[in-house]
Amino acid sequence: MKTYIRSSACISPQNTFGNDNFLTEVVEYNGTRLKAIEPDYKELVDPKQLRRMSHIIKMGMATAMECLKKGNTEMPGAIITGTAYGCLEDTVTFLTRTIEQQEELLPPTAFIQSTHNTVAAQIALMLKCHQYNNTFVHKGISFESALLDAIMLLKEQEADNILVGGTDEMTDTSFTILSRLGLYKRWPVSNLDLYATKTRGSMGGEGAAFFLLTDKASKNNLAELTAIRTIYKPENIEDIEKRVVSFLADNDLMIKDIDLVITGKSGDTAHDDIYEQLYVSLFNGANLANYKHLCGEYPTSSAFALWLASNIIKNELVPEAVIERNTQKAAPKKILIYNHYQKIYHSLMLVSAI
Amino acid sequence: MGSIVYIAGLGVISAIGNNVAEHLASFEREKAGMGDISHLDTIHRNKLPVAEVKLNNEELAATAGLPADMSRTASLSLIAAREALNDAAIPNINDFRTGFVSANTVGGMDRSEDFFIDFIQDNSKGKLRNVFDHECGSMTEIVADQLGIKDFLTTISTACSSSANAIFYAARLIKNEMLDVVIAGGTDALTKFTLNGFNTLMILDDEFCKPFDEHREGLNLGEGAGYMVLVSEKVAKTLTRQPYCKLNGYNNSNDAYHQTASSPDGTGSYLAMKGALEKNGLQPSDIDYINLHGTGTPNNDSAEGTAIKRLFDPDYPPMSSTKSFTGHTLGASGGIEAVFSVLAIKHGIIYPNLRFETRMNELPFEPEKKFSKGRNVNHVMSNSFGFGGNCTSLVFSGI
Numbered sequence: 001m002k003t004y005i006r007s008s009a010c011i012s013p014q015n016t017f018g019n020d021n022f023l024t025e026v027v028e029y030n031g032t033r034l035k036a037i038e039p040d041y042k043e044l045v046d047p048k049q050l051r052r053m054s055h056i057i058k059m060g061m062a063t064a065m066e067c068l069k070k071g072n073t074e075m076p077g078a079i080i081t082g083t084a085y086g087c088l089e090d091t092v093t094f095l096t097r098t099i100e101q102q103e104e105l106l107p108p109t110a111f112i113q114s115t116h117n118t119v120a121a122q123i124a125l126m127l128k129c130h131q132y133n134n135t136f137v138h139k140g141i142s143f144e145s146a147l148l149d150a151i152m153l154l155k156e157q158e159a160d161n162i163l164v165g166g167t168d169e170m171t172d173t174s175f176t177i178l179s180r181l182g183l184y185k186r187w188p189v190s191n192l193d194l195y196a197t198k199t200r201g202s203m204g205g206e207g208a209a210f211f212l213l214t215d216k217a218s219k220n221n222l223a224e225l226t227a228i229r230t231i232y233k234p235e236n237i238e239d240i241e242k243r244v245v246s247f248l249a250d251n252d253l254m255i256k257d258i259d260l261v262i263t264g265k266s267g268d269t270a271h272d273d274i275y276e277q278l279y280v281s282l283f284n285g286a287n288l289a290n291y292k293h294l295c296g297e298y299p300t301s302s303a304f305a306l307w308l309a310s311n312i313i314k315n316e317l318v319p320e321a322v323i324e325r326n327t328q329k330a331a332p333k334k335i336l337i338y339n340h341y342q343k344i345y346h347s348l349m350l351v352s353a354i
Numbered sequence: 355m356g357s358i359v360y361i362a363g364l365g366v367i368s369a370i371g372n373n374v375a376e377h378l379a380s381f382e383r384e385k386a387g388m389g390d391i392s393h394l395d396t397i398h399r400n401k402l403p404v405a406e407v408k409l410n411n412e413e414l415a416a417t418a419g420l421p422a423d424m425s426r427t428a429s430l431s432l433i434a435a436r437e438a439l440n441d442a443a444i445p446n447i448n449d450f451r452t453g454f455v456s457a458n459t460v461g462g463m464d465r466s467e468d469f470f471i472d473f474i475q476d477n478s479k480g481k482l483r484n485v486f487d488h489e490c491g492s493m494t495e496i497v498a499d500q501l502g503i504k505d506f507l508t509t510i511s512t513a514c515s516s517s518a519n520a521i522f523y524a525a526r527l528i529k530n531e532m533l534d535v536v537i538a539g540g541t542d543a544l545t546k547f548t549l550n551g552f553n554t555l556m557i558l559d560d561e562f563c564k565p566f567d568e569h570r571e572g573l574n575l576g577e578g579a580g581y582m583v584l585v586s587e588k589v590a591k592t593l594t595r596q597p598y599c600k601l602n603g604y605n606n607s608n609d610a611y612h613q614t615a616s617s618p619d620g621t622g623s624y625l626a627m628k629g630a631l632e633k634n635g636l637q638p639s640d641i642d643y644i645n646l647h648g649t650g651t652p653n654n655d656s657a658e659g660t661a662i663k664r665l666f667d668p669d670y671p672p673m674s675s676t677k678s679f680t681g682h683t684l685g686a687s688g689g690i691e692a693v694f695s696v697l698a699i700k701h702g703i704i705y706p707n708l709r710f711e712t713r714m715n716e717l718p719f720e721p722e723k724k725f726s727k728g729r730n731v732n733h734v735m736s737n738s739f740g741f742g743g744n745c746t747s748l749v750f751s752g753i
Binding site: 079084085086091094095096098099100102103104106107108111112113114115116117118120121122124125127128129130131132133134135136137138139141142145149152155156176177180181230232233344 | 396397398459461463466467470471473474477478482485486489490491492494495498504505506507508509510511512513519523526527529530546547550551553554555606607608609610611612613614621622625740741742743744
């Protein structure tokens with residue numbers, strides 16, 4: 001059985017939504033944080049409902065609806081989301097009020113919408129979709145866990161046209177706390193110079209990307225999602241190399257068969273050493289691209305990477321803005337995505353032309 | 355695919371006991387775990403009863419073998435998950451691919467609440483250690499590291515059906531031959547966040563809850579963790595003791611009616627129960643006991659009862675809500691009640707639905723009132739329904 005990506009949609013700090021230009025005009029940010037560019041939601045979601053929705057719910061809903069529309073599908077066979085932080089805006093609102101108002105006279109709305117499954121639930125509610133509905137919340141592999149669930153459902157013949165997405169929002173509060181925890185750079189930089197600034201920390205990011213998965217071949221599919229694997233706390237670089245090689249071997253491939261490797265380089269010197277080493281060892285000679293200067297670093301950024309890979313394959317071109325090295329190949333047929341989050345969670349995705 | 359998934363080990367902690375044996379004793383004595391709030395620092399103390407685990411943070415962390423400032427959520431999880439793993443006693447476990455699939459709803463929120471008190475006064479204040487493990491996934495990671503599990507870990511959060519979905523996902527990882535052994539279930543600690551959240555919804559009973567009673571007035575929150583060890587047929591053959599039972603059916607359906615309320619006809623619950631039966635060709639009449647979601651809120655019990663009537667009428671199996679003992683443990687409830695369901699098969703137990711007095715007007719059936727054991731219990735259904743319309747039913751069957 002094969003898994004195909006029928007359609008995709010993405011809201012990110014770039015003009016990726018409702019826009020046919022494929023990363024031709026990159027948006028520059030100076031600072032340490034990239035904010036998602038929001039579309040006019042009124043065209044996608046009932047304005048009455050829109051008022052109550054937090055940033056992540058709006059991003060998730062709009063992306064999901066757009067993805068279904070592009071895939072000519074009214075009702076998905078399942079809805080699965082991945083989010084590491086969940087609905088932060090509502091969580092922080094309710095938590096702050098609880099403390100400030102000393103647990104008195106609290107309105108319920110923020111609490112109701114704070115649960116991690118809110119995006120998947122709101123999509124189901126809007127579509128009146130009674131099918132399988134799940135939400136994964138495991139840090140840097142939240143989205144990968146959701147994808148794996150979708151692939152298993154297809155294999156089990158339990159569902160078709162599975163809507164699967166990765167969503168995370170950055171709020172002022174989470175940005176402040178994660179900055180204090182050292183995740184982001186201490187001085188402002190341009191996202192276009194992210195990899196040249198050899199310092200600790202990355203730039204914070206956020207976004208939502210949804211995909212419609214099917215096991216039915218069609219010339220309208222974007223790409224094939226050939227395989228996915230997650231690795232927890234590998235022992236060292238050699239261990240990572242070994243596992244990448246065996247992941248490819250399990251798909252009857254060697255690194256020389258891969259037309260493009262997209263890595264999760266984040267601009268954080270403490271994390272990028274892995275990518276830098278792979279560039280000169282296993283990935284030596286490979287065409288390389290990276291993406292976090294476009295969307296920022298966040299736990300479900302691999303959903304942006306998958307959106308990028310599947311659209312590179314469909315458009316038969318690698319946008320100039322993502323090229324790290326070489327890429328004389330105009331139309332990559334096999335793309336490997338390798339990302340790690342905080343060196344703890346590593347993921348591999350193999351995307352192929354149909 | 356199509357292989358059998360066996361349940362080989364159980365672990366549980368809640369207000370009525372710190373392990374499986376203590377739970378069995380509490381059930382037999384018909385002793386509920388609710389009482390006045392003693393550990394949580396809140397204005398609702400002495401007003402709203404809750405079902406707390408009877409250990410303070412330090413005692414709980416010490417029991418788990420974790421640092422004293424650890425989130426209760428992680429401590430509860432480790433205690434129950436370790437019990438389950440030890441109970442399974444899988445010889446040569448290192449020869450197998452082992453995973454940990456856990457669920458919770460608010461992660462390390464109990465510590466984040468401490469952090470936020472200082473943080474909202476001054477954004478440069480607040481001990482970072484208290485917020486570092488805020489994420490739901492952190493709880494799973496901490497426990498997996500303690501148990502030495504590296505092959506696969508993930509976390510599910512679908513409100514009150516979270517850990518039923520974790521068990522469901524674990525079984526599929528085995529059926530898809532990705533893993534041989536999975537510890538699955540969930541954990542949640544009482545926090546001010548959830549207590550106040552449910553209080554704003556006005557669905558907390560200020561007396562001990564009365565699930566499925568005509569005069570029920572709401573739920574009592576609880577805390578705890580429940581895990582089971584699921585194994586493949588290959589692993590089951592290496593066990594020195596016969597597994598408890600098998601996971602025979604499961605279904606996840608969405609009510610798609612309202613973010614927090616259940617539809618009047620319990621569409622999601624009905625689809626989940628029906629789908630779980632159909633998974634392995636069981637009939638409603640095959641079910642010997644239903645462990646109800648039974649929160650004690652007017653809305654849930656009415657919707658769940660209506661769905662049961664639609665599916666089971668006219669012959670109803672014995673059923674009860676063990677939340678009348680443990681309170682509603684939210685993201686842990688599906689795991690805890692799955693453990694109870696397996697124990698029902700093992701010991702032929704029908705659990706009582708405490709404090710039940712009056713049958714609901716709209717239902718032609720009522721829950722069991724007395725504890726009994728040694729009965730013939732072969733197929734058990736466990737229901738878990740949550741916010742966001744997330745409805746999951748599991749069916750366990752004897753071997």
